[in-house]
Amino acid sequence: MQADFVYEPVFDGAGMQLSVSVLADRDAIRDQMRCDAEAAGFRVLECCGLDEFGSGSGSALGDLILVDCADADAGAMALLSRLDMRAGKSGAQLVVSTTMDALDAVFGCFAMSGAQILVEPGRADRIIAIGRVLAHVPNLRLRELAEEDRLMLLRLTEQVGSIAQRLEGLSSQVDAGQREGGGAFRLESPAQGWHAQGDEYVVDNSKAAPRLPDGALIRKLIRQRQARSQFFDAELFADPAWDILLDLAAARAERRQVCVTSLCIAAGVPATTALRWIAQMVDADLLVRIPDPHDRRRAHIALADATADAMARYFAAIGIGEACELAAA
Template sequence: MSGPENCSDFAYGQVHDAGGLSMTVSIFADRPHLREELREDIGAAGLHVRECGPVAELLAGKPRSLGEVIFLDCPSLDAASLAALSRLDMRAAHSGAHLVISTSVDALDDVFGCCDQSNPQILVDPSRSERVIALGRVLALRPNLRLRELNEEDRLTLLRLTEQVGRIAERLEKLHADRKAHGGSAFRLESPGNGYHGETAHGDRLVRSARLELPEPRLVREIIRHRQLRAKFFDGDLFADPAWDILLDLTAARAEHARVSVTSLCIASGVPPTTALRWIGQMTSAGLLKRVEDPADRRRAFIALTDQAAEAMAGYFAETGVRSAELV
């Protein structure tokens, strides 16, 4: 990839598709077979490919519009490409373009650290079907698009590809309903218990007399270990619960005052990295997780529980009365 100084020349067209015009897509990947697969899939969706070439072409030539969607494949990154990716993320955020990035587990932390503005879809060693799902998610965000009519074979293929996303959506829909039912929060507010005092004669606000504490990290790690042992005797998919595994891992880390990288959290989730990233993104939107920049290196970022999520986890352990590692 060329040096980062040319990144300031990035320019994107405004997204105006209310008239039903199909979106335009640019593809930048160094692997020829990947470029061709993406071109075929984008064309099959009835969209127009504006550019398709190696990553170096992203920085070459005069400023031009790259369209409403940019697919970027970067399985490895050097210093120049890190800077370029940061600029691309900023430009995509300002223009409203949708950025889809495929990368590797080894480069995931670097890619995640660079992309803090455009909320891109990050795919880790994706299959072709996962890239099609990513395209479908982009299309779902754009109203008034006219897509070609699907035949029965297309519909069956699309159903298989989106089955996994559908399962996630069902859980997220319930989470969204819970948030609306409880004042837009992802947390349930119960009536004050013994740990609270009501208003005083002076009209002071309701306050807690004692803050609930998280359990010892050793206990949480033991619970995690017991959960992982189930996969030794049963199909792991039977017990897949990435949201809870993510919360448990971050609860232990918070109690240990440890930082958790996005790669580490993907591993802890027990599901493929691309699926884990979707959960992390949705849980962040729900106010459960937050992105924490590394003060020593702005190119790195970590994931942590929000204060409300930590409080909810402390309340959960207090309510269940867990005091030993017997609960799994």
């Protein structure tokens, strides 16, 4: 099957055509990715299975690396970690597709390269990912693009731009709140909140930072939000950023770690979309990526301190906090 979009060949600053490495064990998907990369203007440098590429000594990498990894076995994870390191150093672009079952292991392999991770994607999802790579190529000339794909790329561009704009504003608000009131989980010396009377010191606790409410209260709020889907179309209320923040706030209150698969489910949108939100929120310093101390190939996601502070103040402002906990007790 021929791709229904065609680009002029893409070149680097030295006039060399950009190359692609296609790595996949599933034959049909490997052939599909190769076809789409060639149609996008890339020269195929390598097209083989993961084991075959991993066994090669010093195999060259393309400017774009398309990987399909459905199984999280040790050999594949070691190869993905090496690809992440090499791409991070060389500046190559990585697009990795995987399954929901393997997502946690695959996600933990990528910390340096800024890889696009797609979860059980269709062909259109892969084409869009290639389009995002091409968007960073200067002086690219588009010769032909089907109207359906044109609209899809336009919507993606608008979505990514909207995510970045919204999170930039949210990050600024969080930073402002942090500067004003201090962290929710930070012990601070009473530099401005006390005054001396002789040899006695009186501490002013009127502006003490609130704590996050009990995790059970936040979980109840999450269940109430989810109940709307029983009566209305769930897409009407899709708000992945807020659902991610709520789930992580509950986890922080419960002193529990959250894996990326669990967080994608909590976001209430397709996993690939959720990963896009998570990546943008990490870039905006709203979330932090925490390597698993027991398995360096895995990673967890958590609220940044300033974000936790902002969430605690939000809950206090709407009356969900210690007062509710005392009333429940």
